[in-house]
Amino acid sequence: MNQPKIDFSNTQIAFQNKSNNELRNSYILFKSIGYNWLVQTGPKIIELAFSLGLPIKGIIKKTVFHQFCGGENINDCENAIQIMHQYNVGTILDYSVEGEEREDVFEATAQEILQTIKKASGNPAIPFSVFKVTGIARFELLAKVNANSVLTEVEKEEFSRVKHRINRICEAAYKLQVRIFVDAEESWIQDAIDGLATEMMLLYNKEKAIIYNTIQFYRHDRLAFLNKSIADAAANNYFYGVKLVRGAYMEKEALRAQEKNYLNPIQVNKAASDTDYNAGLALCIEHINRVSICAGTHNEDSCRYLTSLMQNANIEPNDERVYFSQLFGMSDNLSYNLGNAGYRVAKYLPYGPVKAVLPYLFRRAQENTSVKGQAGRELSLVQTELRRRNAAN
Ligand SMILES: Cc1cc2nc3c(=O)[nH]c(=O)nc-3n(C[C@H](O)[C@H](O)[C@H](O)COP(=O)(O)OP(=O)(O)OC[C@H]3O[C@@H](n4cnc5c(N)ncnc54)[C@H](O)[C@@H]3O)c2cc1C
Known part of the structure:
Protein backbone atom coordinates (compact mmCIF):
# COMPACT_ATOMS: atom_id res chain seq x y z
CA MET A 1 0.00 0.00 0.00
CA ASN A 2 1.30 3.45 -0.88
CA GLN A 3 1.05 5.95 1.92
CA PRO A 4 -0.27 9.32 0.74
CA LYS A 5 2.29 12.10 1.08
CA ILE A 6 1.36 14.69 3.69
CA ASP A 7 3.05 18.01 4.20
CA PHE A 8 1.75 19.50 7.44
CA SER A 9 3.43 22.78 6.60
CA ASN A 10 1.23 23.22 3.52
CA THR A 11 -0.70 26.32 4.59
CA GLN A 12 -2.49 26.66 1.27
CA ILE A 13 -4.40 23.45 1.98
CA ALA A 14 -4.66 24.22 5.71
CA PHE A 15 -6.47 27.51 5.13
CA GLN A 16 -8.21 26.82 1.82
CA ASN A 17 -11.59 27.59 3.41
CA LYS A 18 -10.47 30.92 4.88
CA SER A 19 -10.79 34.34 3.20
CA ASN A 20 -7.99 36.89 3.54
CA ASN A 21 -10.11 38.81 6.00
CA GLU A 22 -10.74 35.78 8.16
CA LEU A 23 -7.03 35.01 8.16
CA ARG A 24 -6.17 38.55 9.18
CA ASN A 25 -8.67 38.34 12.03
CA SER A 26 -7.15 35.03 13.19
CA TYR A 27 -3.75 36.68 13.05
CA ILE A 28 -4.85 39.55 15.30
CA LEU A 29 -6.54 37.12 17.69
CA PHE A 30 -3.56 34.77 18.09
CA LYS A 31 -1.23 37.73 18.37
CA SER A 32 -3.38 39.13 21.20
CA ILE A 33 -3.72 35.89 23.14
CA GLY A 34 0.01 35.39 22.79
CA TYR A 35 0.29 38.11 25.44
CA ASN A 36 0.17 36.31 28.72
CA TRP A 37 -0.94 39.36 30.74
CA LEU A 38 -3.94 39.86 28.47
CA VAL A 39 -5.08 36.27 28.87
CA GLN A 40 -4.59 36.46 32.64
CA THR A 41 -6.63 39.65 33.04
CA GLY A 42 -9.07 39.16 30.13
CA PRO A 43 -11.44 36.68 31.83
CA LYS A 44 -11.80 38.92 34.89
CA ILE A 45 -12.55 41.96 32.75
CA ILE A 46 -15.05 40.02 30.62
CA GLU A 47 -16.85 38.57 33.66
CA LEU A 48 -17.02 42.01 35.22
CA ALA A 49 -18.36 43.52 32.00
CA PHE A 50 -21.06 40.84 31.79
CA SER A 51 -22.06 41.37 35.40
CA LEU A 52 -22.31 45.13 34.79
CA GLY A 53 -24.46 44.47 31.73
CA LEU A 54 -21.95 46.08 29.34
CA PRO A 55 -22.53 45.24 25.66
CA ILE A 56 -19.44 43.09 25.07
CA LYS A 57 -21.18 40.00 23.69
CA GLY A 58 -20.88 41.35 20.13
CA ILE A 59 -17.12 41.81 20.38
CA ILE A 60 -16.57 38.35 21.87
CA LYS A 61 -18.83 36.80 19.24
CA LYS A 62 -16.87 38.36 16.39
CA THR A 63 -13.45 37.49 17.77
CA VAL A 64 -12.61 34.59 20.06
CA PHE A 65 -16.06 32.95 19.76
CA HIS A 66 -15.89 33.09 15.96
CA GLN A 67 -12.41 31.52 16.01
CA PHE A 68 -13.23 28.60 18.33
CA CYS A 69 -17.02 28.00 18.18
CA GLY A 70 -19.63 27.04 15.61
CA GLY A 352 -23.65 27.23 23.02
CA PRO A 353 -24.72 30.69 24.21
CA VAL A 354 -21.71 33.05 24.28
CA LYS A 355 -21.82 33.59 28.03
CA ALA A 356 -22.14 29.87 28.74
CA VAL A 357 -19.14 28.86 26.61
CA LEU A 358 -16.85 31.49 28.17
CA PRO A 359 -15.05 28.95 30.42
CA TYR A 360 -14.26 26.90 27.29
CA LEU A 361 -13.00 30.01 25.49
CA PHE A 362 -10.86 31.05 28.46
CA ARG A 363 -9.25 27.61 28.48
CA ARG A 364 -8.48 27.86 24.75
CA ALA A 365 -6.96 31.30 25.31
CA GLN A 366 -4.91 30.00 28.26
CA GLU A 367 -3.55 27.11 26.28
CA ASN A 368 -2.68 29.45 23.41
CA THR A 369 -0.58 31.92 25.37
CA SER A 370 3.05 32.32 24.44
CA VAL A 371 3.89 30.41 27.61
CA LYS A 372 2.22 27.24 26.36
CA GLY A 373 3.48 27.60 22.81
CA GLN A 374 0.46 26.77 20.68
CA ALA A 375 -0.23 30.46 19.88
CA GLY A 376 3.20 30.73 18.32
CA ARG A 377 2.45 27.69 16.16
CA GLU A 378 -0.94 29.01 15.04
CA LEU A 379 0.38 32.50 14.50
CA SER A 380 3.28 31.45 12.33
CA LEU A 381 1.04 29.23 10.19
CA VAL A 382 -1.40 32.09 9.58
CA GLN A 383 1.50 34.44 8.90
CA THR A 384 3.04 32.02 6.37
CA GLU A 385 -0.25 31.72 4.52
CA LEU A 386 -0.83 35.49 4.44
CA ARG A 387 2.68 35.95 3.02
CA ARG A 388 2.13 33.19 0.48
CA ARG A 389 -1.10 34.81 -0.73
CA ASN A 390 0.54 38.23 -0.93
CA ALA A 391 3.38 36.82 -3.02
CA ALA A 392 0.93 34.97 -5.29
CA ASN A 393 -0.97 38.20 -6.07
C1 LIG B 1 -10.17 16.26 19.60
C2 LIG B 1 -9.67 16.45 20.99
C3 LIG B 1 -10.35 15.91 22.06
C4 LIG B 1 -9.88 16.09 23.35
N1 LIG B 1 -10.54 15.50 24.40
C5 LIG B 1 -10.03 15.59 25.66
C6 LIG B 1 -10.61 14.90 26.74
O1 LIG B 1 -11.63 14.20 26.61
N2 LIG B 1 -10.04 15.02 27.98
C7 LIG B 1 -8.88 15.76 28.17
O2 LIG B 1 -8.38 15.80 29.31
N3 LIG B 1 -8.32 16.43 27.16
C8 LIG B 1 -8.85 16.36 25.91
N4 LIG B 1 -8.25 17.03 24.89
C9 LIG B 1 -7.11 17.97 25.16
C10 LIG B 1 -5.81 17.22 25.18
O3 LIG B 1 -5.78 16.38 26.29
C11 LIG B 1 -4.58 18.13 25.25
O4 LIG B 1 -4.68 18.99 26.33
C12 LIG B 1 -4.31 18.97 24.05
O5 LIG B 1 -4.77 18.36 22.89
C13 LIG B 1 -2.81 19.23 23.93
O6 LIG B 1 -2.09 18.03 23.71
P1 LIG B 1 -1.62 17.55 22.27
O7 LIG B 1 -1.62 16.08 22.18
O8 LIG B 1 -2.46 18.23 21.29
O9 LIG B 1 -0.15 18.06 22.01
P2 LIG B 1 1.09 18.69 22.66
O10 LIG B 1 0.95 20.15 22.47
O11 LIG B 1 2.26 18.01 22.09
O12 LIG B 1 1.08 18.35 24.19
C14 LIG B 1 0.67 19.19 25.22
C15 LIG B 1 0.20 18.26 26.32
O13 LIG B 1 1.30 17.47 26.81
C16 LIG B 1 1.15 17.24 28.18
N5 LIG B 1 2.28 17.86 28.91
C17 LIG B 1 2.77 19.13 28.71
N6 LIG B 1 3.80 19.38 29.56
C18 LIG B 1 3.96 18.26 30.30
C19 LIG B 1 4.84 17.91 31.36
N7 LIG B 1 5.76 18.77 31.83
N8 LIG B 1 4.73 16.68 31.90
C20 LIG B 1 3.81 15.81 31.44
N9 LIG B 1 2.95 16.07 30.44
C21 LIG B 1 3.01 17.28 29.88
C22 LIG B 1 -0.17 17.90 28.59
O14 LIG B 1 -1.18 16.93 28.50
C23 LIG B 1 -0.36 18.96 27.54
O15 LIG B 1 -1.72 19.32 27.34
C24 LIG B 1 -8.70 16.86 23.58
C25 LIG B 1 -8.01 17.40 22.50
C26 LIG B 1 -8.46 17.21 21.21
C27 LIG B 1 -7.68 17.80 20.10
Whole structure:
Protein backbone atom coordinates (compact mmCIF):
# COMPACT_ATOMS: atom_id res chain seq x y z
CA MET A 1 0.00 0.00 0.00
CA ASN A 2 1.30 3.45 -0.88
CA GLN A 3 1.05 5.95 1.92
CA PRO A 4 -0.27 9.32 0.74
CA LYS A 5 2.29 12.10 1.08
CA ILE A 6 1.36 14.69 3.69
CA ASP A 7 3.05 18.01 4.20
CA PHE A 8 1.75 19.50 7.44
CA SER A 9 3.43 22.78 6.60
CA ASN A 10 1.23 23.22 3.52
CA THR A 11 -0.70 26.32 4.59
CA GLN A 12 -2.49 26.66 1.27
CA ILE A 13 -4.40 23.45 1.98
CA ALA A 14 -4.66 24.22 5.71
CA PHE A 15 -6.47 27.51 5.13
CA GLN A 16 -8.21 26.82 1.82
CA ASN A 17 -11.59 27.59 3.41
CA LYS A 18 -10.47 30.92 4.88
CA SER A 19 -10.79 34.34 3.20
CA ASN A 20 -7.99 36.89 3.54
CA ASN A 21 -10.11 38.81 6.00
CA GLU A 22 -10.74 35.78 8.16
CA LEU A 23 -7.03 35.01 8.16
CA ARG A 24 -6.17 38.55 9.18
CA ASN A 25 -8.67 38.34 12.03
CA SER A 26 -7.15 35.03 13.19
CA TYR A 27 -3.75 36.68 13.05
CA ILE A 28 -4.85 39.55 15.30
CA LEU A 29 -6.54 37.12 17.69
CA PHE A 30 -3.56 34.77 18.09
CA LYS A 31 -1.23 37.73 18.37
CA SER A 32 -3.38 39.13 21.20
CA ILE A 33 -3.72 35.89 23.14
CA GLY A 34 0.01 35.39 22.79
CA TYR A 35 0.29 38.11 25.44
CA ASN A 36 0.17 36.31 28.72
CA TRP A 37 -0.94 39.36 30.74
CA LEU A 38 -3.94 39.86 28.47
CA VAL A 39 -5.08 36.27 28.87
CA GLN A 40 -4.59 36.46 32.64
CA THR A 41 -6.63 39.65 33.04
CA GLY A 42 -9.07 39.16 30.13
CA PRO A 43 -11.44 36.68 31.83
CA LYS A 44 -11.80 38.92 34.89
CA ILE A 45 -12.55 41.96 32.75
CA ILE A 46 -15.05 40.02 30.62
CA GLU A 47 -16.85 38.57 33.66
CA LEU A 48 -17.02 42.01 35.22
CA ALA A 49 -18.36 43.52 32.00
CA PHE A 50 -21.06 40.84 31.79
CA SER A 51 -22.06 41.37 35.40
CA LEU A 52 -22.31 45.13 34.79
CA GLY A 53 -24.46 44.47 31.73
CA LEU A 54 -21.95 46.08 29.34
CA PRO A 55 -22.53 45.24 25.66
CA ILE A 56 -19.44 43.09 25.07
CA LYS A 57 -21.18 40.00 23.69
CA GLY A 58 -20.88 41.35 20.13
CA ILE A 59 -17.12 41.81 20.38
CA ILE A 60 -16.57 38.35 21.87
CA LYS A 61 -18.83 36.80 19.24
CA LYS A 62 -16.87 38.36 16.39
CA THR A 63 -13.45 37.49 17.77
CA VAL A 64 -12.61 34.59 20.06
CA PHE A 65 -16.06 32.95 19.76
CA HIS A 66 -15.89 33.09 15.96
CA GLN A 67 -12.41 31.52 16.01
CA PHE A 68 -13.23 28.60 18.33
CA CYS A 69 -17.02 28.00 18.18
CA GLY A 70 -19.63 27.04 15.61
CA GLY A 71 -22.48 29.19 16.91
CA GLU A 72 -24.90 29.75 19.76
CA ASN A 73 -27.10 26.80 18.86
CA ILE A 74 -27.00 23.63 16.79
CA ASN A 75 -28.50 25.30 13.68
CA ASP A 76 -25.91 28.09 13.71
CA CYS A 77 -23.25 25.40 13.22
CA GLU A 78 -24.50 24.36 9.79
CA ASN A 79 -22.24 26.74 7.91
CA ALA A 80 -19.05 25.50 9.59
CA ILE A 81 -20.19 21.87 9.20
CA GLN A 82 -20.70 22.26 5.45
CA ILE A 83 -17.44 24.12 4.86
CA MET A 84 -15.41 21.47 6.67
CA HIS A 85 -17.24 18.64 4.95
CA GLN A 86 -16.39 20.13 1.57
CA TYR A 87 -12.73 19.51 2.42
CA ASN A 88 -13.18 16.01 3.83
CA VAL A 89 -13.06 17.23 7.44
CA GLY A 90 -15.91 16.05 9.66
CA THR A 91 -17.59 17.79 12.59
CA ILE A 92 -18.13 16.64 16.16
CA LEU A 93 -20.83 18.85 17.68
CA ASP A 94 -19.73 19.66 21.20
CA TYR A 95 -22.33 21.33 23.39
CA SER A 96 -19.85 23.21 25.54
CA VAL A 97 -22.06 24.81 28.11
CA GLU A 98 -20.64 24.57 31.60
CA GLY A 99 -23.72 25.41 33.57
CA GLU A 100 -24.90 25.16 37.13
CA GLU A 101 -25.00 21.75 38.77
CA ARG A 102 -28.77 21.33 38.88
CA GLU A 103 -30.94 18.42 37.83
CA ASP A 104 -32.94 20.53 35.36
CA VAL A 105 -29.70 21.78 33.77
CA PHE A 106 -28.37 18.20 33.53
CA GLU A 107 -31.65 17.13 31.90
CA ALA A 108 -31.51 20.01 29.41
CA THR A 109 -27.90 19.14 28.57
CA ALA A 110 -28.82 15.48 28.03
CA GLN A 111 -31.60 16.62 25.68
CA GLU A 112 -29.15 18.75 23.73
CA ILE A 113 -26.70 15.84 23.42
CA LEU A 114 -29.58 13.73 22.08
CA GLN A 115 -30.16 16.45 19.48
CA THR A 116 -26.51 16.24 18.37
CA ILE A 117 -26.92 12.47 17.95
CA LYS A 118 -30.06 12.92 15.86
CA LYS A 119 -28.32 15.51 13.73
CA ALA A 120 -25.32 13.21 13.20
CA SER A 121 -27.41 10.18 12.29
CA GLY A 122 -26.88 9.20 8.66
CA ASN A 123 -24.92 12.42 8.13
CA PRO A 124 -21.44 11.81 6.67
CA ALA A 125 -20.40 15.34 7.68
CA ILE A 126 -20.80 14.47 11.39
CA PRO A 127 -19.04 11.18 12.16
CA PHE A 128 -19.20 11.36 15.99
CA SER A 129 -21.07 12.84 18.92
CA VAL A 130 -19.51 13.61 22.29
CA PHE A 131 -20.40 14.30 25.90
CA LYS A 132 -18.79 15.07 29.23
CA VAL A 133 -20.16 13.15 32.20
CA THR A 134 -19.88 16.30 34.36
CA GLY A 135 -22.32 17.97 31.95
CA ILE A 136 -25.02 15.60 33.19
CA ALA A 137 -23.84 14.67 36.70
CA ARG A 138 -22.74 16.50 39.83
CA PHE A 139 -18.95 16.54 40.20
CA GLU A 140 -18.94 15.78 43.93
CA LEU A 141 -21.26 12.82 43.43
CA LEU A 142 -18.85 11.38 40.87
CA ALA A 143 -15.96 12.00 43.28
CA LYS A 144 -17.82 10.04 45.97
CA VAL A 145 -18.53 7.16 43.59
CA ASN A 146 -14.91 7.28 42.50
CA ALA A 147 -13.66 7.09 46.10
CA ASN A 148 -16.00 4.16 46.81
CA SER A 149 -17.59 6.20 49.60
CA VAL A 150 -20.91 5.05 50.94
CA LEU A 151 -23.71 6.93 49.20
CA THR A 152 -26.77 8.14 51.08
CA GLU A 153 -30.17 6.94 49.83
CA VAL A 154 -30.69 10.31 48.14
CA GLU A 155 -27.30 10.07 46.45
CA LYS A 156 -28.03 6.52 45.31
CA GLU A 157 -31.15 7.78 43.59
CA GLU A 158 -29.24 10.68 42.12
CA PHE A 159 -26.59 8.35 40.73
CA SER A 160 -29.21 6.06 39.28
CA ARG A 161 -30.65 9.09 37.44
CA VAL A 162 -27.15 9.81 36.09
CA LYS A 163 -26.85 6.23 34.85
CA HIS A 164 -30.27 6.46 33.30
CA ARG A 165 -29.30 9.67 31.46
CA ILE A 166 -26.08 8.12 30.18
CA ASN A 167 -27.90 5.02 29.07
CA ARG A 168 -30.49 7.11 27.20
CA ILE A 169 -27.70 8.90 25.34
CA CYS A 170 -25.75 5.75 24.53
CA GLU A 171 -28.84 3.79 23.56
CA ALA A 172 -29.83 6.56 21.13
CA ALA A 173 -26.29 6.56 19.73
CA TYR A 174 -26.53 2.80 19.23
CA LYS A 175 -29.99 2.87 17.66
CA LEU A 176 -29.02 5.72 15.31
CA GLN A 177 -25.57 4.21 14.71
CA VAL A 178 -23.69 7.35 15.74
CA ARG A 179 -20.33 6.79 17.41
CA ILE A 180 -19.98 8.78 20.61
CA PHE A 181 -17.01 9.87 22.74
CA VAL A 182 -17.10 10.00 26.52
CA ASP A 183 -14.60 12.76 27.34
CA ALA A 184 -11.97 12.20 30.05
CA GLU A 185 -11.80 14.53 33.05
CA GLU A 186 -10.02 14.91 36.42
CA SER A 187 -8.32 11.79 37.81
CA TRP A 188 -10.39 11.84 41.01
CA ILE A 189 -13.60 11.27 39.05
CA GLN A 190 -12.09 9.32 36.15
CA ASP A 191 -12.57 5.80 37.62
CA ALA A 192 -16.28 6.58 37.91
CA ILE A 193 -16.35 7.78 34.28
CA ASP A 194 -14.35 4.75 33.09
CA GLY A 195 -16.80 2.47 34.92
CA LEU A 196 -19.81 4.09 33.24
CA ALA A 197 -18.15 4.04 29.81
CA THR A 198 -17.21 0.37 30.17
CA GLU A 199 -20.78 -0.54 31.14
CA MET A 200 -22.02 1.21 27.99
CA MET A 201 -19.44 -0.51 25.78
CA LEU A 202 -20.51 -3.88 27.15
CA LEU A 203 -24.08 -3.07 26.14
CA TYR A 204 -23.62 -1.31 22.82
CA ASN A 205 -20.26 -2.31 21.32
CA LYS A 206 -21.12 -5.93 20.54
CA GLU A 207 -21.13 -5.48 16.76
CA LYS A 208 -18.72 -2.55 16.44
CA ALA A 209 -17.34 0.35 18.45
CA ILE A 210 -20.13 2.88 19.06
CA ILE A 211 -19.12 4.08 22.53
CA TYR A 212 -15.56 5.42 22.85
CA ASN A 213 -13.94 6.08 26.22
CA THR A 214 -11.04 8.58 26.44
CA ILE A 215 -7.57 7.88 27.83
CA GLN A 216 -5.20 10.65 28.98
CA PHE A 217 -1.57 9.67 28.51
CA TYR A 218 -0.22 12.47 30.69
CA ARG A 219 -1.06 10.05 33.49
CA HIS A 220 1.70 7.54 34.17
CA ASP A 221 -0.74 4.68 34.82
CA ARG A 222 -2.75 4.94 31.59
CA LEU A 223 -0.75 2.79 29.19
CA ALA A 224 -1.29 -0.12 31.61
CA PHE A 225 -4.98 0.86 31.78
CA LEU A 226 -5.24 0.77 27.98
CA ASN A 227 -3.68 -2.71 27.96
CA LYS A 228 -6.13 -3.89 30.60
CA SER A 229 -9.09 -2.32 28.77
CA ILE A 230 -8.24 -4.09 25.51
CA ALA A 231 -7.86 -7.40 27.36
CA ASP A 232 -11.21 -6.80 29.09
CA ALA A 233 -12.92 -6.14 25.74
CA ALA A 234 -11.47 -9.39 24.35
CA ALA A 235 -12.47 -11.40 27.43
CA ASN A 236 -16.03 -10.02 27.37
CA ASN A 237 -16.39 -10.05 23.64
CA TYR A 238 -17.05 -6.43 22.80
CA PHE A 239 -15.35 -3.89 20.58
CA TYR A 240 -13.24 -1.30 22.31
CA GLY A 241 -13.53 2.35 21.24
CA VAL A 242 -10.97 4.82 22.53
CA LYS A 243 -10.03 8.44 22.00
CA LEU A 244 -6.39 8.96 22.89
CA VAL A 245 -5.42 12.36 24.30
CA ARG A 246 -2.53 13.70 26.35
CA GLY A 247 -4.80 15.38 28.91
CA ALA A 248 -6.06 18.85 29.77
CA TYR A 249 -5.92 19.21 33.56
CA MET A 250 -2.21 18.98 34.28
CA GLU A 251 -1.84 21.99 36.61
CA LYS A 252 -5.01 21.14 38.51
CA GLU A 253 -3.84 17.54 39.00
CA ALA A 254 -0.43 18.59 40.33
CA LEU A 255 -1.96 21.13 42.68
CA ARG A 256 -4.45 18.70 44.20
CA ALA A 257 -1.85 15.95 44.60
CA GLN A 258 0.37 18.40 46.47
CA GLU A 259 -2.43 19.73 48.64
CA LYS A 260 -3.70 16.28 49.57
CA ASN A 261 -0.24 14.79 49.73
CA TYR A 262 -0.50 11.91 47.27
CA LEU A 263 1.65 10.97 44.28
CA ASN A 264 1.00 13.26 41.33
CA PRO A 265 -0.69 11.08 38.66
CA ILE A 266 1.01 13.12 35.91
CA GLN A 267 4.10 11.84 34.10
CA VAL A 268 7.51 13.18 35.15
CA ASN A 269 7.90 15.25 31.99
CA LYS A 270 6.43 16.00 28.58
CA ALA A 271 8.65 13.41 26.88
CA ALA A 272 7.14 10.65 29.05
CA SER A 273 3.62 11.77 28.04
CA ASP A 274 4.68 11.74 24.39
CA THR A 275 6.29 8.28 24.67
CA ASP A 276 3.22 6.75 26.30
CA TYR A 277 0.86 8.50 23.89
CA ASN A 278 2.66 7.06 20.89
CA ALA A 279 2.95 3.65 22.57
CA GLY A 280 -0.83 3.81 23.09
CA LEU A 281 -1.36 4.44 19.38
CA ALA A 282 0.90 1.49 18.51
CA LEU A 283 -0.89 -0.82 20.93
CA CYS A 284 -4.28 0.07 19.45
CA ILE A 285 -3.08 -0.48 15.90
CA GLU A 286 -1.66 -3.84 16.94
CA HIS A 287 -5.17 -4.80 18.13
CA ILE A 288 -7.07 -3.04 15.35
CA ASN A 289 -9.42 -5.98 14.85
CA ARG A 290 -10.86 -5.31 18.30
CA VAL A 291 -10.07 -1.63 18.77
CA SER A 292 -11.31 1.55 17.04
CA ILE A 293 -9.46 4.75 17.78
CA CYS A 294 -9.45 8.49 17.51
CA ALA A 295 -6.19 10.36 18.01
CA GLY A 296 -7.37 13.61 19.63
CA THR A 297 -4.20 15.62 19.29
CA HIS A 298 -2.56 18.74 17.90
CA ASN A 299 0.83 17.06 17.99
CA GLU A 300 2.27 16.75 14.51
CA ASP A 301 4.72 13.95 15.38
CA SER A 302 1.95 11.79 16.84
CA CYS A 303 -0.21 12.33 13.74
CA ARG A 304 2.67 11.44 11.47
CA TYR A 305 3.53 8.42 13.62
CA LEU A 306 -0.06 7.16 13.40
CA THR A 307 -0.02 7.42 9.59
CA SER A 308 3.17 5.33 9.55
CA LEU A 309 1.69 2.75 11.93
CA MET A 310 -1.30 2.49 9.60
CA GLN A 311 0.89 1.96 6.61
CA ASN A 312 2.97 -0.73 8.31
CA ALA A 313 -0.22 -2.55 9.33
CA ASN A 314 -1.71 -2.19 5.82
CA ILE A 315 -4.58 -0.09 7.07
CA GLU A 316 -6.08 2.13 4.38
CA PRO A 317 -6.12 5.88 5.18
CA ASN A 318 -9.92 5.94 5.02
CA ASP A 319 -10.40 2.95 7.34
CA GLU A 320 -13.37 3.72 9.63
CA ARG A 321 -11.49 2.40 12.65
CA VAL A 322 -8.85 5.13 12.68
CA TYR A 323 -9.74 8.79 13.12
CA PHE A 324 -7.72 11.92 13.78
CA SER A 325 -9.28 14.85 15.58
CA GLN A 326 -8.46 18.44 16.43
CA LEU A 327 -10.38 21.33 17.97
CA PHE A 328 -12.14 23.85 15.72
CA GLY A 329 -9.99 26.94 15.23
CA MET A 330 -6.74 25.15 15.99
CA SER A 331 -4.22 23.07 14.03
CA ASP A 332 -5.98 23.35 10.67
CA ASN A 333 -2.63 22.42 9.11
CA LEU A 334 -3.12 18.92 10.56
CA SER A 335 -6.86 18.54 9.93
CA TYR A 336 -7.01 19.83 6.38
CA ASN A 337 -3.81 18.17 5.20
CA LEU A 338 -4.95 14.84 6.67
CA GLY A 339 -8.39 15.25 5.06
CA ASN A 340 -6.78 16.18 1.77
CA ALA A 341 -4.67 13.00 1.87
CA GLY A 342 -7.78 10.86 2.39
CA TYR A 343 -7.49 10.18 6.13
CA ARG A 344 -10.52 10.23 8.45
CA VAL A 345 -10.46 13.45 10.39
CA ALA A 346 -13.02 15.45 12.34
CA LYS A 347 -12.96 18.58 14.44
CA TYR A 348 -14.71 19.24 17.76
CA LEU A 349 -17.07 22.13 17.05
CA PRO A 350 -18.11 23.68 20.36
CA TYR A 351 -21.36 25.61 20.50
CA GLY A 352 -23.65 27.23 23.02
CA PRO A 353 -24.72 30.69 24.21
CA VAL A 354 -21.71 33.05 24.28
CA LYS A 355 -21.82 33.59 28.03
CA ALA A 356 -22.14 29.87 28.74
CA VAL A 357 -19.14 28.86 26.61
CA LEU A 358 -16.85 31.49 28.17
CA PRO A 359 -15.05 28.95 30.42
CA TYR A 360 -14.26 26.90 27.29
CA LEU A 361 -13.00 30.01 25.49
CA PHE A 362 -10.86 31.05 28.46
CA ARG A 363 -9.25 27.61 28.48
CA ARG A 364 -8.48 27.86 24.75
CA ALA A 365 -6.96 31.30 25.31
CA GLN A 366 -4.91 30.00 28.26
CA GLU A 367 -3.55 27.11 26.28
CA ASN A 368 -2.68 29.45 23.41
CA THR A 369 -0.58 31.92 25.37
CA SER A 370 3.05 32.32 24.44
CA VAL A 371 3.89 30.41 27.61
CA LYS A 372 2.22 27.24 26.36
CA GLY A 373 3.48 27.60 22.81
CA GLN A 374 0.46 26.77 20.68
CA ALA A 375 -0.23 30.46 19.88
CA GLY A 376 3.20 30.73 18.32
CA ARG A 377 2.45 27.69 16.16
CA GLU A 378 -0.94 29.01 15.04
CA LEU A 379 0.38 32.50 14.50
CA SER A 380 3.28 31.45 12.33
CA LEU A 381 1.04 29.23 10.19
CA VAL A 382 -1.40 32.09 9.58
CA GLN A 383 1.50 34.44 8.90
CA THR A 384 3.04 32.02 6.37
CA GLU A 385 -0.25 31.72 4.52
CA LEU A 386 -0.83 35.49 4.44
CA ARG A 387 2.68 35.95 3.02
CA ARG A 388 2.13 33.19 0.48
CA ARG A 389 -1.10 34.81 -0.73
CA ASN A 390 0.54 38.23 -0.93
CA ALA A 391 3.38 36.82 -3.02
CA ALA A 392 0.93 34.97 -5.29
CA ASN A 393 -0.97 38.20 -6.07
C1 LIG B 1 -10.17 16.26 19.60
C2 LIG B 1 -9.67 16.45 20.99
C3 LIG B 1 -10.35 15.91 22.06
C4 LIG B 1 -9.88 16.09 23.35
N1 LIG B 1 -10.54 15.50 24.40
C5 LIG B 1 -10.03 15.59 25.66
C6 LIG B 1 -10.61 14.90 26.74
O1 LIG B 1 -11.63 14.20 26.61
N2 LIG B 1 -10.04 15.02 27.98
C7 LIG B 1 -8.88 15.76 28.17
O2 LIG B 1 -8.38 15.80 29.31
N3 LIG B 1 -8.32 16.43 27.16
C8 LIG B 1 -8.85 16.36 25.91
N4 LIG B 1 -8.25 17.03 24.89
C9 LIG B 1 -7.11 17.97 25.16
C10 LIG B 1 -5.81 17.22 25.18
O3 LIG B 1 -5.78 16.38 26.29
C11 LIG B 1 -4.58 18.13 25.25
O4 LIG B 1 -4.68 18.99 26.33
C12 LIG B 1 -4.31 18.97 24.05
O5 LIG B 1 -4.77 18.36 22.89
C13 LIG B 1 -2.81 19.23 23.93
O6 LIG B 1 -2.09 18.03 23.71
P1 LIG B 1 -1.62 17.55 22.27
O7 LIG B 1 -1.62 16.08 22.18
O8 LIG B 1 -2.46 18.23 21.29
O9 LIG B 1 -0.15 18.06 22.01
P2 LIG B 1 1.09 18.69 22.66
O10 LIG B 1 0.95 20.15 22.47
O11 LIG B 1 2.26 18.01 22.09
O12 LIG B 1 1.08 18.35 24.19
C14 LIG B 1 0.67 19.19 25.22
C15 LIG B 1 0.20 18.26 26.32
O13 LIG B 1 1.30 17.47 26.81
C16 LIG B 1 1.15 17.24 28.18
N5 LIG B 1 2.28 17.86 28.91
C17 LIG B 1 2.77 19.13 28.71
N6 LIG B 1 3.80 19.38 29.56
C18 LIG B 1 3.96 18.26 30.30
C19 LIG B 1 4.84 17.91 31.36
N7 LIG B 1 5.76 18.77 31.83
N8 LIG B 1 4.73 16.68 31.90
C20 LIG B 1 3.81 15.81 31.44
N9 LIG B 1 2.95 16.07 30.44
C21 LIG B 1 3.01 17.28 29.88
C22 LIG B 1 -0.17 17.90 28.59
O14 LIG B 1 -1.18 16.93 28.50
C23 LIG B 1 -0.36 18.96 27.54
O15 LIG B 1 -1.72 19.32 27.34
C24 LIG B 1 -8.70 16.86 23.58
C25 LIG B 1 -8.01 17.40 22.50
C26 LIG B 1 -8.46 17.21 21.21
C27 LIG B 1 -7.68 17.80 20.10
